[in-house]
Amino acid sequence: MxxxxxxxxxxxxxxxxxxxxxxxxxxxxxxxxxxxxxxxxxxxxxxxxxxxxxxxxxxxxxxxxxxxxxxxxxxxxxxxxxxxxxxxxxIRLKDDKRYPYVKITDEEFPRLIITRNIGKTDSYFGPFADVGSVRQTVKFLKSLFKIRTCRKMDGPCLNCQIDLCYGPCAGNISEKEYKKLINKIDLFFQGKYTEISENLEKEMKNASDEFNFEKAAVLRDQIASIAEVMEKQFVDFADELDQDIIAMSFDGDSAIVVVFSIRNGKINGKDDFLMSGAKNNKSNEVISAFIQQYYSINRHVPKEIILEEKIKDEEEKKLLIEWLTDLRGGEVELTVPLEGSKLRLIRMVMKNAEIIEKQKKKMKNAMIELKKYLKLPKLPRIIEGYDVSNISGKLAVGSKVSFLDSKPNKKQYTRFKLETPGPNDYEMMRELLNRGLKQLIECSDKDKNEKTKKCEEPNLIVIDGGKGQLGIATEVLKKYNLEHIPIIGLAKEFEEIFIPQSQTPIIIPKENEGLHLLQRVRDESHRFAVTYHRKLRSKAIEGSELDEVVGVGKTRKINILKHFGDIENVKKASLDEISNVKGLNKKVAKEIYDKFH
Structure with missing residues (x-):
């Protein structure tokens, strides 16, 4: 207190x-x-x-x-x-990305789980920057060591029956043998691949000596899989190192810090962070603050941390080393190389930091350019894009994407099945905007007071279309008293930008970063809508009554559904209408007609 x-x-x-x-x-x-x-x-x-x-x-x-x-x-x-x-x-580490961790649960027969929340029990590894790679790794380890995935152990599950799990719930493996598997996973996340392989080879030899050739074959495959991971996933160095290399790009106002992690002699991670509040501070003070905040959460502390410059306050440095040594449970060095491979490493990381800083400035410049050309009241940090996708009005869908500081913010993406009968692009856009703005409209006063991300108003809305779609959009904004939110229509053919209450479009130069940002928002909303539309169309195609008709294969089925939009329209169609479908002869058209009549 x-x-x-x-x-x-x-x-x-x-x-x-x-x-x-x-x-x-x-x-x-x-x-x-x-x-x-x-x-x-x-x-x-x-x-x-x-x-x-x-x-x-x-x-x-x-x-x-x-x-x-x-x-x-x-x-x-x-x-x-x-x-x-x-x-x-x-000086603050802006680590709001909520990186994923891998958790080994504290259970009699532990499971392997990806999580973004750290509890007081269980064992954790991470954080990891790339959630896709983590998912692949966890999937690989589950299949490699055949550990359980089910939440409740209430009898043999499908994985046990198809030999993807050793089945502790069926008593097929003892707790002691199961713990050995978990220990191997622990070694894997520590990067001790050689130790895992050596242990597996000993087990394989013992199994072979005991004429248990089936177990020996399983262990042989596990050794091969580990060897493949060692070859493919990491960049090797000559020495077996345990290091973090930390470098920064700092312009006196903001700082980008990049960390390369080397474990057991392999580069196995790279990440970047923004340090806010760095203005009016010295670069070595920023690095000191970063080290303190970066390692204060559940991270691996390496034997050596390589820096680009010294922490000048000797007492501060001594205190950091003492603290890091306690966290590690062993000696930790803070070093600043002057020559050799370590100097080359720090220069490589510095180069990465400089590139990220340039990209960051480029993104900020794009927002500044948009503010200038579109005469926006604020920097467009939050931009939302809307698009509609359908085929002749059928299977109509809409998308809402969101960009934060010039980058896709996928947590705020939403997609909709549209109910407006088509083809009617204008009314579909009206429905999409009505539904897309619903979250904003219905935010409770409590949410608004807490300024949750769900309730943040966009600084700019981009719709795919020209004057017509923009006219509909402004009507929807007016309906909800949101006319203060800037909105534009971006017409694809000539990249003309239409704004409300102006007959003349705005033309931003083709090479301008502001235009490139708008194009990315428009293209991303289009991609998101089309992907959803294809998914629905694929579902409609996969499970269709047309499969029961002789002479109708996948290509003809696609052509029929493209022509009519859905199966209900096929059922209502006359024989002549069915005959007009591309790729159908009279015999097959008759088969289809007879099927539904």
């Missing part, structure tokens, strides 16, 4: 953290010190040491503190509180 103070003189000369608040009682800065009184007194001077301190103190109103037993405890508490309060003037 924190204690309020009126003056720095009231603070104890003990280690702890101090919490600065503004006039609205919001936390604006959190710091740590081995002597709270001495550290906080440094803020109350006639002249400030840095511009950052001057700005901070212009908003300062009150102070609280928490005493800790050691400076190391203060470091841990500081990282946790920064993560919780997100103070404006702290």
């Amino acid at each position: 924190s204690t309020k103070v009126k003056s720095p003189e009231d603070l104890p000369k003990k280690p702890g953290i101090y919490i600065m608040k503004d006039f609205k009682d919001s936390v604006i800065y959190i710091g740590k010190s081995k002597s709270l009184r001495n550290r906080v007194k440094s803020y109350f001077k006639d002249k400030y040491d840095t511009p950052k301190t001057k700005i901070l103190m212009s908003h300062f109103n009150s102070l609280e503190y928490i005493i800790t037993d050691s400076e190391k405890e203060a470091l841990i508490l500081e990282a946790n509180l920064i993560k919780k309060h997100k103070p404006k003037y702290n």
Whole structure:
């Protein structure tokens, strides 16, 4: 529990953290010190040491503190509180991507699960940047070691019956033997492939010596699979290394930090992070804050962390090393290479950071260009795109996609089966927008107060079409009192941009980043709609009464459903109408007609 103070003189000369608040009682800065009184007194001077301190103190109103037993405890508490309060003037790791972890459940016969939430029990590996790769890995391990996937152990499941699980629920494997499989999975996620292979080879030899050739064959296949993973998934280095390489692109305002992870001599991960609140700080201070916040969650701490520049505060460096060593349970080095392979590695990571920084600036420039050309009141950080897809009005669907800071925000994508009879593109667009804006309209006051992402208004809406579709869209916005949201129609043929209450389209130069962003939104909404339409059409084709008609194969079935839209229209059609379908002769047309009459 924190204690309020009126003056720095009231603070104890003990280690702890101090919490600065503004006039609205919001936390604006959190710091740590081995002597709270001495550290906080440094803020109350006639002249400030840095511009950052001057700005901070212009908003300062009150102070609280928490005493800790050691400076190391203060470091841990500081990282946790920064993560919780997100103070404006702290350097903060913006790790809001909610990376997936792999969880080994704490059960008698454990399961392997992908999760984004860390609990107090169970074992976790991660976080992982690429959820697709994680899914493939988990699928591979489940099939390789045949561990259970069912939630309830209430009898042999299908996996057990088709030999994809050893079947602990049927008593086919002991708890001891099952735990051996789990231990191998544990070694796999630690990158100890050689150790797994050696253990498997010993088991294979024992099985062979005992004439259990069936078990030996299974183990042989497992060894081959592990060897394949070792060859394909990772980039090798000469030495068996356990390192993180951390580099940054920092322009004095914002910072992109890139981390390459090397485990057991292989590069097995690369990720990038945005550090906010970095303005008016030195680059080595940003890296120090990153290390503190990055390793404060459940991550593997390597033997060596390679940096591009030294942490100049020796006490800070010593404290970080002590803390990291405790987390690892073994010695940790912070090194800055001057030559050799480590220097080449850090330069490679620095190059990656610079490229990401350039891409980030490019994305921001695209939003700035759009704001300028479209005369938008705000930077279009949230852009929504709408599109309709159908064939002659049949199986009509609509899509809503969302972009955040120039990148697809797939959590906010939505697709709809449209009920408007067609073909009628204008009314389908009306239905789509009515339904697409429904989430926004129906947000409760509580949701709006909490500013949940579901309730955030877009800064710009993009519809695929020209004046006609735009006219319908503006009517829907007006109906819901949302005319303040900017909306445009993007016509594909000449890439003309139509805006409400203007007969003349806006033409943005072809090479302009703003136009490229609009095109990406339009193309993505089209792709999302078409993919859904194809899925529905495929379902209609796969399970059709036409399958029972002699002479109707897949190609003819597709042509019939394209022509009529759905099976109900085929049933109502005359013999002449059926005969007009591409690829049908009179005999097959008669067979179809007779089937439904």
